[in-house]
Amino acid sequence: MDKIRYFDHAATTAVDEEVLIEMLPYFSIEYGNPSSLYSIGRNAKKAIEEARRRVASSINCYAKEIYFTGCGSESDNFALKGVAYANREKGNHIITTKIEHPAILNTCRTLEKEGFNITYLNVDEDGLISIEELKNNITEDTILISIMFANNEIGTIQPIEEIGRVAKERHILFHTDSVQAVGNVPIDVQKMNIDLLSMSAHKFYGPKGVGAIYIKNGVKCSKLQDGGHQEKDKRAGTENVAGIVGLGKAIQIAYENLDAYNASISNLRDYYEMQIQKNIPYVKVNGHITKRLPGNSNISFKFIDGESLLLNLDMKGICASTGSACSSGSTNPSHVLLAIGLPDSIAKGTLRITFGKENTKEDVDYLVNNLIEAVQKLRNMSSEYLQFIKNQNLK
Numbered sequence: 540m541d542k543i544r545y546f547d548h549a550a551t552t553a554v555d556e557e558v559l560i561e562m563l564p565y566f567s568i569e570y571g572n573p574s575s576l577y578s579i580g581r582n583a584k585k586a587i588e589e590a591r592r593r594v595a596s597s598i599n600c601y602a603k604e605i606y607f608t609g610c611g612s613e614s615d616n617f618a619l620k621g622v623a624y625a626n627r628e629k630g631n632h633i634i635t636t637k638i639e640h641p642a643i644l645n646t647c648r649t650l651e652k653e654g655f656n657i658t659y660l661n662v663d664e665d666g667l668i669s670i671e672e673l674k675n676n677i678t679e680d681t682i683l684i685s686i687m688f689a690n691n692e693i694g695t696i697q698p699i700e701e702i703g704r705v706a707k708e709r710h711i712l713f714h715t716d717s718v719q720a721v722g723n724v725p726i727d728v729q730k731m732n733i734d735l736l737s738m739s740a741h742k743f744y745g746p747k748g749v750g751a752i753y754i755k756n757g758v759k760c761s762k763l764q765d766g767g768h769q770e771k772d773k774r775a776g777t778e779n780v781a782g783i784v785g786l787g788k789a790i791q792i793a794y795e796n797l798d799a800y801n802a803s804i805s806n807l808r809d810y811y812e813m814q815i816q817k818n819i820p821y822v823k824v825n826g827h828i829t830k831r832l833p834g835n836s837n838i839s840f841k842f843i844d845g846e847s848l849l850l851n852l853d854m855k856g857i858c859a860s861t862g863s864a865c866s867s868g869s870t871n872p873s874h875v876l877l878a879i880g881l882p883d884s885i886a887k888g889t890l891r892i893t894f895g896k897e898n899t900k901e902d903v904d905y906l907v908n909n910l911i912e913a914v915q916k917l918r919n920m921s922s923e924y925l926q927f928i929k930n931q932n933l934k
């Protein structure tokens with residue numbers, strides 16, 4: 540095996556060369572603490588503020604509405620718990636969906652133990668929520684709607700602008716976990732009426748361990764971490780200066796090149812899906828056919844165990860995922876695939892391929908050829924498949 544072919548960009552991405560170059564000085568010569576008043580401290584502070592402006596201009600908000608955090612999960616915790624604790628006297632009801640990332644779902648479980656009431660909206664077979672169901676679940680006590688922008692497993696993009704309109708009309712705060720969407724989809728928090736938004740640098744060619752949250756000016760949101768006065772007193776702790784610089788550069792590159800990037804990776808994705816459908820029978824493509832992240836492909840292969848498929852691909856240097864990296868290790872079928880109505884037996888044979896900027900058509904051909912081979916090999920070992928074929932032949 541010579542080369543790694545990476546098709547798991549929804550799990551994480553490599554740091555872009557240009558991003559790394561901008562980060563490097565902040566590990567060495569510019570090591571000052573941004574709270575210090577001498578020059579290297581001021582330089583670090585300036586670099587953070589430049590990153591904040593880059594984030595703000597990418598999603599159309601004010602720089603002072605951006606707060607840096609340690610990761611996407613922290614931003615999600617901050618949004619949900621922060622809004623819940625700060626608005627407790629107004630109500631204790633939160634609306635979210637069944638297909639959120641564990642960073643949202645497990646935060647909701649904690650809030651439930653603390654007395655908050657959570658409604659988990661259903662999704663249809665494409666992974667979309669219903670605006671009607673959302674409206675019908677709003678009560679006098681609803682303080683927050685938290686619905687992900689784009690799903691990390693099936694890529695489905697929710698009707699964010701419509702959700703924002705409903706939230707605004709009913710005077711309810713709207714948070715969106717946009718960790719998969721930032722850098723892949725145009726985002727305008729004003730036009731979309733978004734009050735809080737989470738992002739994470741390592742999902743868009745920035746470094747791991749740094750995220751950000753947009754909190755609209757005037758929104759009541761409690762801080763979760765006590766200490767110094769960093770991040771306008773909202774998030775104590777000396778800033779990850781190099782990481783923040785990296786996040787700022789990565790988001791700038793992503794939005795400057797968005798159209799070309801999307802065109803090229805959705806081309807690869809469509810080519811991949813065409814090849815699979817042409818060459819492998821008994822497959823089902825999951826997620827919405829058009830309202831989907833450009834680099835996402837989630838396909839169920841009947842009569843296949845996804846883990847075995849991954850191991851076979853790994854032997855060929857191919858990195859892919861069965862569902863989400865966050866739930867691998869557990870053998871339960873993905874909560875997202877169950878929510879779109881897949882039976883256990885089909886959900887367990889699912890492969891998530893997420894394309895990124897270093898992938899080429901030659902990589903895709905390599906992937907397809909190895910998939911055809913591995914699927915055939917595994918099916919020939921499946922008694923269920925062999926029985927199925929026998930019955931077909933009898934007909």
Ligand SMILES: *Cc1c(COP(=O)(O)O)cnc(C)c1O
Nearest residue numbers: 610611612640642691718719739
């Ligand atoms: C990756 C991811 C997260 C978590 O981000 P981290 O930076 O890894 O904590 C949250 N939500 C979604 C949708 C994600 O894809």
